[in-house]
Amino acid sequence: xxxxxxxxxxxxxxxxxxxxxxxxxxxxxxxxxxxxxxxxxxxxxxxxxxxxxxxxxxxxxxxxxxxxxxxxxxxxxxxxxxxxxxxxxxxxxxxxxxxxxxxxxxxxxxxxxxxxxxxxxxxxxxxxxxxxxxxxxxxxxxxxxxxxxxxxxxxxxxxxxxxxxxxxxxxxxxxxxxxxxxxxxxxxxxxxxxxxxxxxxxxxxxxxxxxxxxxxxxxxxxxxxxxxxxxxxxxxxxxxxxxxxxxxxxxxxxxxxxxxxxxxxxxxxxxxxxxxxxxxxxxxxxxxxxxxxxxxxxxxxxxxxxxxxxxxxxxxxxxxxxxxxxxxxxxxxxxxxxxxxxxxxxxxxxxxxxxxxxxxxxxxxxxxxxxxxxxxxxxxxxxxxxxxxxxxxxxxxxxxxxxxxxxxxxxxxxxxxxxxxx
Numbered sequence: 001x002x003x004x005x006x007x008x009x010x011x012x013x014x015x016x017x018x019x020x021x022x023x024x025x026x027x028x029x030x031x032x033x034x035x036x037x038x039x040x041x042x043x044x045x046x047x048x049x050x051x052x053x054x055x056x057x058x059x060x061x062x063x064x065x066x067x068x069x070x071x072x073x074x075x076x077x078x079x080x081x082x083x084x085x086x087x088x089x090x091x092x093x094x095x096x097x098x099x100x101x102x103x104x105x106x107x108x109x110x111x112x113x114x115x116x117x118x119x120x121x122x123x124x125x126x127x128x129x130x131x132x133x134x135x136x137x138x139x140x141x142x143x144x145x146x147x148x149x150x151x152x153x154x155x156x157x158x159x160x161x162x163x164x165x166x167x168x169x170x171x172x173x174x175x176x177x178x179x180x181x182x183x184x185x186x187x188x189x190x191x192x193x194x195x196x197x198x199x200x201x202x203x204x205x206x207x208x209x210x211x212x213x214x215x216x217x218x219x220x221x222x223x224x225x226x227x228x229x230x231x232x233x234x235x236x237x238x239x240x241x242x243x244x245x246x247x248x249x250x251x252x253x254x255x256x257x258x259x260x261x262x263x264x265x266x267x268x269x270x271x272x273x274x275x276x277x278x279x280x281x282x283x284x285x286x287x288x289x290x291x292x293x294x295x296x297x298x299x300x301x302x303x304x305x306x307x308x309x310x311x312x313x314x315x316x317x318x319x320x321x322x323x324x325x326x327x328x329x330x331x332x333x334x335x336x337x338x339x340x341x342x343x344x345x346x347x348x349x350x351x352x353x354x355x356x357x358x359x360x361x362x363x364x365x366x367x368x369x370x371x372x373x374x375x376x377x378x379x380x381x382x383x384x385x386x387x388x389x390x391x392x393x394x395x396x397x398x399x400x401x402x403x404x405x406x407x408x409x410x411x412x413x414x415x416x417x418x419x420x421x422x
Contacts, residue, residue: 033204033391036110036197040386048194049101052084066176067097074189085117085191090181096128096140098178101193105134107207108172112198114157119189122181123149129157130176133168140178152191170207204391212388214395216367217374220286222399224359224370225352227290232348233341236299237307241329243300244307245315255304262297266357274361288362289370293352299344306340307333342407350400371396 028040038044050063052073063086065071071088090097108131118127125147130140141163147153161169179188208214243255273292274283282288310333318328334341356372363369369377375396378389 029390029397030394032386033394034200034202035387036199036201036203037387044197045199046194046196048192050086050193052086052191062102064100064102065098066100066178067091067095071099083191085119085189087187087189089185089187090179091184093182093184094180095184096178096180098128098176098188099190100130100132100174100176102174103172106172107203108159108161108169108175109203109206110197110201111159111195113159113196114175114177114193115196116155116157116177116193117152117191118147118155119150119152119191120147120179120187121149122183122186123147125179125181125186125188127155128176128178128180129159130178131164131167131169131172132174132176134171134173135168137167138176139164139167140176152189170211204387205395208388208392208395212374212378212392213366213369214371214374214392217369217371218395218399220368221353221371223286224289225349227286228293228352229345229348231290231294232296232299233345235295236344237303237334237337237341238329239295239300240303240307241325241333244304245312255300258297258300262301270358270361273358277362284363284365284368286368289355289359292358293355296348296351299348302344302347303337303340306337310336346403346407349403353400 032040035043036045037047050059052059054062056073059073065088068088068091071086073084074087075084086099088097088099114129127143127147128140129143130138132138143157147155177190177193179186239258243251277283277288277292282291314332314336315328318332323331354372355370356376359368359370359373360376363373375392378392
């Protein structure tokens with residue numbers, strides 16, 4: 001008794017370990033997809049944008065003064081560490097003065113807060129944040145006036161992007177740190193400007209879905225996969241029914257030829273298929289991606305083997321009652337072939353969804369790309385942005401996982417049972 005319990009526990013532990021190991025790649029893919037920047041081994045949750053120890057010639061490419069164009073880079077009184085800061089003075093009372101930090105083309109939705117060191121002599125000074133997009137739209141909002149005077153203090157700006165309506169926050173070219181004072185000739189000193197990102201963030205999924213046309217790619221793949229699955233379920237089953245139930249000369253030869261076609265590489269068949277699709281003007285259409293794979297040799301083989309296990313007495317009884325072949329097929333064979341159809345359906349869906357070679361050759365426009373073509377071109381047309389690439393991979397693999405979870409009982413039944421109770 002103890003030996004049986006020990007064996008069951010051992011089997012359970014081993015299966016649990018194997019399950020965890022198999023889920024590690026999926027977990028790492030998803031984890032990388034929610035990283036704001038960097039990769040799995042170089043996680044970036046924040047970045048220093050301006051370090052005023054940089055030479056002035058390089059600083060001019062990263063910032064500019066706002067209001068008073070004259071500013072100073074002053075070294076702090078620290079003999080051990082060389083440290084400089086930005087110092088600017090307003091000319092007139094009420095004038096907004098400060099600096100603009102160049103962002104290039106940055107998605108500001110990824111940023112959680114801006115952190116900087118500030119020193120001022122005016123306790124009534126108000127601080128402002130301006131955001132400017134790549135189209136030149138600028139909006140400035142007051143962010144506070146509770147500033148310590150006479151000493152350096154770290155100030156954190158918690159971004160509330162709802163106040164910046166009308167600004168394209170996905171494409172921000174610069175942000176501005178400004179101040180206003182009721183007095184003139186008031187100085188503001190700024191040092192060490194850095195940003196902190198949201199972590200984890202789902203903005204990578206949003207960006208991939210909206211900006212990289214993955215919504216269109218997944219729609220194309222869904223349409224193609226649905227029709228391919230329906231076609232295989234009915235057409236492959238019809239051929240399998242004829243080969244399993246009908247006695248005619250050359251039946252085994254035909255079945256052998258069908259099996260032999262499974263060994264032909266797709267690189268060989270793509271040329272005649274392409275020429276045929278071009279002749280009938282189906283290039284870059286759904287028909288070119290659906291019609292050639294409506295029937296599959298594997299589907300015929302699978303369903304023939306499954307139908308042969310069904311009792312022939314059911315067919316004979318139906319014939320006696322006056323049923324024809326179509327009635328027997330639709331009312332008896334298909335309802336009893338549920339597990340086999342589930343295996344064929346999920347296999348057809350996965351094959352169609354993961355198809356890359358045929359859609360790449362038979363389509364030539366962005367609107368007709370499938371998700372796998374879009375995923376393959378994603379890393380080619382863009383710099384390797386691992387979080388976005390993993391977000392795109394997660395979106396591409398999610399439908400397959402969902403389909404499997406929904407039909408897992410039927411799939412396991414079709415693979416394991418191998419028979420139907422009569």
